[in-house]
Amino acid sequence: MQNSFVTDAINLKSYNLSESDKIIVMYSREKGLIRGVAKGVKKPKSKLGARMDLLVANTLMLHKGRNLDTICQAEVLNSFYKTRQDIDKICYSTYVTEVVHNFGVEDDPCSAKVYDLLYKSLDAISTAENKIEIMLAVIKFQLKMMAESGFSVELDDCLCCHTHIPDESMYFVPALGGVVCGSCAGKVMHQKKQLPSKMRDFFKQMAENDFDYKGEYELKANEKVCEVSFEALKSYIEMKSPKKFKSTDIIMQMPV
Template identity: 50%
Template sequence: MKSNYVTEAINLKSYNLNDADKIILMYSKDSGLIKGVAKGIKKPQSKLGARMDLLVANTLQLLKGRSMDTILQAQTVNNFRKTREDFDKLMLSSYISELVVNFGEGSESASKDIYDLLYKALNRVANAADKKDALIAVIKFQLKLLLIMGFCVELDTCLCCRERVLDEEMFFSSQMGGIICKECNETLGVRLSMHYKIRDFLQAMLQFDFDYESDYDRKATEKVCQVCFDLLDEYIKIHTNKRQKSAKVLKELVTA
């Protein structure tokens, strides 16, 4: 049996194990969420040091254990330095990280896609010129993560009548996860109205490659981005409620 393995992973959370050691919850490229013990991390002469800080991407060598693996070596790939100097960037990166903690359980088969998306989003937030730019990265992350996890937001056709929505005005249901046309909403009564320009913007954020900067990226305002972020966040909160509860149980097990 092979007891050592190498993977790339991003630190998402850490828990105290005892006076000297910590458990690091990471998202890895090869096997999704993993936990590793960072031995002696609380001692000043620790070899792992700042590499085990939250929101750092490392290439790791781990020793397989019965219940938990031990981190033998870490080499930093990216510490997203500019995020650590900016409150907004730190909050948005923590949000991204929290989503991966909540969504990550059972995502092993998609771990490479999720890891790449997580890395790109954290990197784009770190290097964002302003808050709008950082929000765009988070919106792309929200939409693409939902797509990978099978909770994609419906932006083309009305969730009731399944017709393409071509009117300027439509409605968005966070409960149902998509758009509702004006006619259907007369009986449904969803309160959140949505302009087609917002819908088109979200469509572009979902469809284009993460790194592709379209006209939509350039023309968006911070206000529009904030509206889209809030709308997606509400949908995510409704659909991850169950997952968040199981993540909480995991945390309690780890810290017990």
Template identity: 30%
Template sequence: MASSSSSRGFRAGGSRPSWRDRAFVVRTYDFAEADRVIVLLTRDHGLVRGVAKGVRKSKSRFGSRLQPFVDVDVQVYPSKSNGLSTITGADTVTYYGHKITDDFDRYTAACAVMETAERLSFDQGDPVLFALVEEALERLQRAEHPTMVLDSFILRATEHAGWGLSLFNCANCEAPGPHKAFNAAVGGAVCNNCRPPGSADVNPEVLHTMWLIQHGRAADAEFVEQMHRLTTAHLQYNLEAGLKSLRIMEQA
């Protein structure tokens, strides 16, 4: 396995320091004649936007490593200002794509994992978020229900970000559950006394199953559709915007 440390180096002449880090490719877009801008979710440096030069050339082995659903060990020279950094090296650590890209449900779920991670990431590193992405991509390779893997990732990642759902006690008054209503704006389960207008009626077993996957536990797939509807409502309410990948999943 390639080194996962965030080692630093220097260009000849002692100019800008470089660093190495583990990373996932969030998205890419073409730049100049043969270059590509790569948006990386790194373990220790947060979200990084960098140029990989010459990777659009047909014989570029470098470019073949900078693809979605690949865990890579990258070398980066940071920008002098707030512009684009330069990605000068990438070694494959683990390739997750071969069992994801050929299956629409797994592919769209994996895209939603990456898009969610991008929205939750900041300039500083977040090893916990990185590990959650890694685990989700690993599970998606063999998942019978990819949507449950995605929902587990969303619930765990948002809890790590500080706005997890209350799925047993009332999110408003903390009255012990189980409860039969859910409200994303309030923060999860709500009791009859606190239930705001527009709350969704829900089987308490749905909330219990969400609690299980929020804590990384195995759960029955009986309530997949209901869980996904509530989980995405929670995510999109807190992000204050929809995700492109979730819209594609809904249209399928």
């Protein structure tokens, strides 16, 4: 059918359209950010039903409309079901989908890379055995998603004097998107956080390797290191985000 297209997509958000219909915002592998009407999805006997829940990956067939496309068929690829029983997993998965929603664009030429990163991150969060594994997946996602969006975190050279920072203590400055050396730190008026060189190496290992690679720093990471890393990257991502975040407030209110 000429007016239809097929794509893999992950549900990010949904809005009520009428008593029985919803609009689903999705990130698709072929077209980046897309919206589709799920007709009758709120009726008990709906064919689409749970496939339109948030955080579900489907293969979809959509029918092109004048204003909005309609979701005709959905086949579940992954419902990340282990996430649904764990509040930490739900919160971090929601955060990850919100980053993609905020930075994702329609007809993105890099949509396959962003989709695959989102899928791998949600899968790794879902199958994680503990909090550290959840957080490592989220930190990798943060670093790689920013690189994909053209905002790679600078970890080698000082963002003030532009010289390479050797293995000594440095500062991470979210407003600048990377590190400054000890001598320049005093000149920087933005909020900054001391970053031991070992933590820089931890970031670099995760930013530079494939998502599935488990390096030595990752294997040694504890919950404290993960939390400091997550918070530093979260501040940077919020500063670069074209839209305001909602889910991070939920994470902040969660008991540790």
